[in-house]
Amino acid sequence: MTEERWTAVDDYLTDMLAPADDALAAALADSDAAGLPAIGVTPPQGKLLNLLARTQGARTILEIGTLGGYSTIWLARALPADGRLISLEYNPAHADVARANLARAGLDTRVEVRTGAALDTLPRLADEGAGPFDLVFIDADKPNNPRYVEWSLRLTRPGSLIVLDNVVRGGAITDATSTDESVRATRELFDLVARDPRLDATAIQTVGAKGYDGMLLARVVD
Ligand code: SAH
Ligand code: DHB
Ligand code: MG
Numbered sequence: 001m002t003e004e005r006w007t008a009v010d011d012y013l014t015d016m017l018a019p020a021d022d023a024l025a026a027a028l029a030d031s032d033a034a035g036l037p038a039i040g041v042t043p044p045q046g047k048l049l050n051l052l053a054r055t056q057g058a059r060t061i062l063e064i065g066t067l068g069g070y071s072t073i074w075l076a077r078a079l080p081a082d083g084r085l086i087s088l089e090y091n092p093a094h095a096d097v098a099r100a101n102l103a104r105a106g107l108d109t110r111v112e113v114r115t116g117a118a119l120d121t122l123p124r125l126a127d128e129g130a131g132p133f134d135l136v137f138i139d140a141d142k143p144n145n146p147r148y149v150e151w152s153l154r155l156t157r158p159g160s161l162i163v164l165d166n167v168v169r170g171g172a173i174t175d176a177t178s179t180d181e182s183v184r185a186t187r188e189l190f191d192l193v194a195r196d197p198r199l200d201a202t203a204i205q206t207v208g209a210k211g212y213d214g215m216l217l218a219r220v221v222d
Pocket of ligand 1: 039040041064065066067068069070071072088089090091094116117118119139140141
């Protein structure tokens with residue numbers, strides 16, 4: 001099984017189940033033109049986020065790590081007309097591209113992109129009394145993932161869903177001796193999630209156009 005094969009299957013699944021429309025295609029094209037890295041979720045993963053948000057009946061969504069707003073579009077499209085999504089992004093240039101992509105997708109009334117390091121903007125959200133969020137999607141700097149889960153617990157409610165991208169990293173997470181900051185933090189994240197009685201979780205391994213990785217899904221217990 002090669003990455004080429006995974007990509008071909010991803011293309012097939014995309015054509016069948018998650019085809020791009022003008023707003024999604026333009027979001028990717030403009031992100032690329034602006035020099036943003038092509039590290040967003042794949043179309044089938046974006047569709048998964050959309051389905052999870054709809055299954056969740058989400059009216060409020062928090063995203064950590066916006067990039068050009070590709071995953072944001074999939075998530076925000078799951079919201080009712082009066083729903084709200086707040087997406088946190090460190091890089092102002094990424095945030096600008098995302099805001100334009102979201103406006104073109106007709107989602108700017110539902111979505112707010114906030115610039116700053118998430119560990120600075122999350123406490124501000126809490127101070128404002130924002131939330132509780134029905135769904136949180138964490139997809140920013142991996143070393144801070146344990147902290148992002150702790151903040152998510154303060155900003156959610158029983159029954160909320162917390163999703164984390166990139167928790168398998170090509171299988172590197174089984175290496176207890178890894179010196180890679182992202183791997184160490186991901187292992188810390190699994191320790192935290194596994195022992196926290198407020199969370200009920202699983203993780204799925206994924207292959208596809210972005211290689212071998214995985215997502216963690218955690219429900220805040222009722
Ligand atoms: N969710 C996007 C991809 C996000 S890529 C998608 O699937 O389409 C990760 C993003 O997190 C990048 O834009 C990066 O600038 C941002 N990021 C990195 N460190 C951050 C931090 N400390 N706070 C908030 N965002 C951060
Ligand atoms: C990277 C970040 C991501 O969120 C992702 O899905 C893939 C790669 C990265 O920083 O390399
Ligand atoms: Mg990711």
